[in-house]
Amino acid sequence: MNTENQISEGQIMTGAQALIHALELEDVDTVFGLPGGCILPAYDPLLESSIRHVLVRHEQGAGHMAEGYAHVSGRPGVAMVTSGPAATNLVTPLMDAYMDSIPMVAITGQVGTGAIGSDAFQECDTVGITRSCTKHNELVMSADDIPLAIRQAFHIATTGRPGPVLVDLPKDVLQNQMSWHWPTDEEVAASLPGYRPTSKGHPRMVAEAARMILEAERPVLYVGGGMLKARAAEVLMELAELTQIPVVTTLMARGVFPDNHPLCLGMPGMHGTIAATTAMQRADLLIALGARFDDRITGRLDGFAPDARVIHVDVDPAEQGKVRRPDVPIVGDCRLVTTDIVASLRSLLDGGTTQADVGPWRSQISGWQEVFPLTYDAAEPGGALKPQYCLERLRDSAAPGTIVASGVGQHQMWASLHWHFNEPYTWVNSGGLGTMGFAIPAAIGAKMARPDAMVWAVDGDGCFQMTAQELVTAAVERIPVKIALLNNSYLGMVRQWQEMFYDERYSEVYLSVDTPDYVKWAESMGCVGIRVESPEEVQPAIDKANSINDRPVVVEFRTDASEKVFPMVPAGCTNDDVIVHPSQQDQRAQLG
Amino acid sequence: MTAINPHGSSLNHAILSVLVQNRPGVLARVSSLFARRGYNIFSLAVAPAEDDAQSRITIVVDLESAPLEQMVKQLFKLVDVVKISELDPRRSIERELLLATVRAGSSERSQIVELVNIFEAKILAVGGDALTVSLEGHPDKLDDFEELLGGYSIVELQRTGRVALPKLDRAARLRAATTPGNGNDNQRKVG
Secondary structure: OOOHHHOOOOOEEEHHHHHHHHHHHOOOOEEEEEOOHHHHHHHHHHOOOOOEEEEOOOHHHHHHHHHHHHHHHOOOEEEEEOOOHHHHHOHHHHHHHHHOOOOEEEEEEEOOHHHOOOOOOOOOOHHHHOHHHOOEEEEOOOHHHHHHHHHHHHHHHHOOOOOEEEEEEEHHHHHOEEEOOOOOHHHHHHHOOOOOOOOOOOHHHHHHHHHHHHHOOOEEEEEOHHHHHOOOHHHHHHHHHHHOOOEEEOOOOOOOOOOOOOOEEEOOOOOOOHHHHHHHHHOOEEEEEOOOOOHHHHEOHHHOOOOOEEEEEEOOHHHOOOOOOOOEEEEOOHHHHHHHHHHHHHHHHHOOOOOOOOHHHHHHHHHHHHHOOOOOOOOOOOOOEOHHHHHHHHHHHOOOOOEEEEOOOHHHHHHHHHOOOOOOOOEEOOOOOOOOOOHHHHHHHHHHHOOOOOEEEEEEHHHHHHHOOHHHHHHHOOOOOEEEEEEOOEOHHHHHHHHHHOOOOOOOOEOOOOOOOHHHHHHHOOOEEEEEOOHHHHHHHHHHHHHOOOOOEEEEEEEOOOOOOOOEOOOOOEHHHOEOOHHHHHHHHHHO | OOOOOOOOOOOOEEEEEEEEEOOOOHHHHHHHHHHHHOOOEEEEEEEEOOOOOEEEEEEEEEOOOOOHHHHHHHHHOOOOEEEEEEEOHHHEEEEEEEEEEEEOOOOOHHHHHHHHHHOOOEEEEEOOOEEEEEEEEOHHHHHHHHHHHOOOEEEEEEEOOOEEEEOOOOOOOOEOOOOOOOOOHHHOOOO
8 A cells, every 4th residue: 555654643634534544554455436525525535545446337336346346355345425315325235235244344425514414415314324234334523533433344344243334424524634543453442342243152062063963864054154254165164074964055155165066955945956955944953154044045934944953153143043043052253163163073073972874864865956956948949048058058168266246036046056156255146135236236346356257247137227337337447247138028036926926917027128229238338248049149159258358248148038946935835845847846746 | 112011010021221332323223223123112211321431221121022132132233332231120229200290179189199198209399280290219119100190180291211220139130131051141241
């Protein structure tokens, strides 16, 4: 950071200079944002900073870019916008980051301290509005407080259960003079007496968990996004291979355990694989690691995993018992706790304790995998493209380590199911909030954090139209992301529900097959646009897209609107009531 | 609020004594958390604590609206919350203040004064046909007083909501507001 060594304790500067300097000291290399009235003072010292600013076309884009950046790098994403409408435009990404525990720091301008509460131009109660969609937020009322507020924000955003933190900075606070002081770790800790995240699991609980794991005959490792946040992929592999316990990775955890590993059952839940969902359902022990028993995982709760005891490891004490009462609750950092569990298992095994035979259980699961693989009907000759086919071609043509971002809906489920996630931090999606339009800005943020990696956004036509303008940002800022647009001309997931549960009464789900013209739109935004309508065009289009590295590419696949996501557990049903693909219906009885 | 126990004076309540950093918006953080998660509050009292940098919020919560454990854990996620203690009503001193203005014409006045005397309440103001009375004491006692006053014509009535501190006898202790068995209550300062 270029100014780092030039600033000394007690140096007089403006609040805005202190802000930018504080960001540099927090190792921020990229800020996603858009200037405006109240945040103007902060954009001036930015000209002298080493920080790369990405100028977005809508503040929501800045927030999702910060999320995408954080998803793939583990470092907090930073968004900076002005007051009023800019702050309210950040609400969706803040909530998204809050739901998915994404470390993020949002900096918003605010009207001058003297004008607060007067309904001034572009004033809104930002800290009030964002109170329930941030881990913490703060209105800073003095320039002298800026460095501490920024340090606290990064500390809170990245420790314990990560999440978004917002710092609201009135214009005069940015303009006023202050005397530079960079708070020490001790000062930060002392300023937050109520914030003490637990990292070390309780030894007695860890030992109990290890005993329970060795006793289980039908155990499942139920792995959630918390394991990615805790950077626990390696120790997870150690635990799985030591115990030979099968692993399910939730939508938020895809990639933390490689899909190509024999123990991996893929994604469980509403649209999970039959093997993953059924294994959880029939388990006698669920080892939940950084997972929160979301309703999309459990289905109807009173019928979920009825015979399973539960070990629940989570850094957030409030997740313990929120949904399912654990038999062994362990609050702590998922990586540290899992490491302790592995050590405890090893000492038990070394001491002569034997593990129950999980062989029959694994055979039973293998049977489900063989009978109920992911499947779809091939396209009729001359018929519309199958979205799954397009994704498979895309997957098999992608470089190892390709990062996939997705929007929300059918395409998201197909991407999660059909991609092979063999590395952590290669899957970026909106899990908890389900934010349509997430893919494009998130992919841009991911590409900024990992410029070496190929980044594909898998998007639907409904999602694409919500945030496509950020492709202008990507083109102008030379961020070469690739968009696979699965255009079925419908809000596909809603259409699927209306087909299956509302007697095919389609209400307000048809968009348009050719309006907008996605190729022209892509080209007008400075991207390469390619349209694909027949199977033989699929591979050449993907190859062409993969060869372009100087600008964004949009490949529009015209896909079959009648295609549905299977398996599916209907809302309100238990996971025993899963609907298999129609072609597997004859075998359905084998699931019991 | 429930119609039956508007002050939470029965077994369906718990008292949380929440020490928070005395910062702008902290009460809003606490109350919006309760609103957002659907937790019911019977009463809430807040004032600076012994250390000016901190405030103590005494919240009487409705245990029928959510499990106490979840309320406490969610509260503790607020960065400004420093310490949470659950005060067991049997081991706590609870106090509340009631102010009421009661219509007191010549026929009722002596009866109301008698009631005030029985409860050791106070008459704070005397009007031509009304009295303003106050009673400080255990919330249950206030409930009784309020009920009996209800036999007359109450013009206005205001209660403060309860405040509480642990009893100072040898049994005095603050229970950790976590369930036994969750071995990670070390982060929550108790007692």
